[in-house]
Amino acid sequence: MKKDSLELLSGDLLEEDVELSLAQICRACRLSAEQIVELVDQGVIEPRGREPVSWRFQGISLRRVYFTQRLQRDLGVNAPGAALALDLLDELEQLRSRLRRFE
Secondary structure, eight states: OOGGGOOOOOOOOHHHHOEEEHHHHHHHHTOOHHHHHHHHHTTSOOOBSSSGGGOEEETHHHHHHHHHHHHHHHHOOOHHHHHHHHHHHHHHHHHHHHHHHHO
């Protein structure tokens, strides 16, 4: 693709539109509420709301939990390590996006 024909695309991600309760994310990820609370405490996922009974999770949280489960299963990474890996991957994607805008 030529630089002069590059177009920026915009849109909404389905993951941003989906909201899950604590019970729903537990069922989807096959984890207990205590395990989800641990992931919240470690910074793997961030709910909206102050108390677990009112927590709402964006759809992206599912992907983050699945990635964390894979890191734990395949590499033995603990929750804080997974949170760090996810933060670094997010930062890498932001930097790549900024770089693409300058190309």
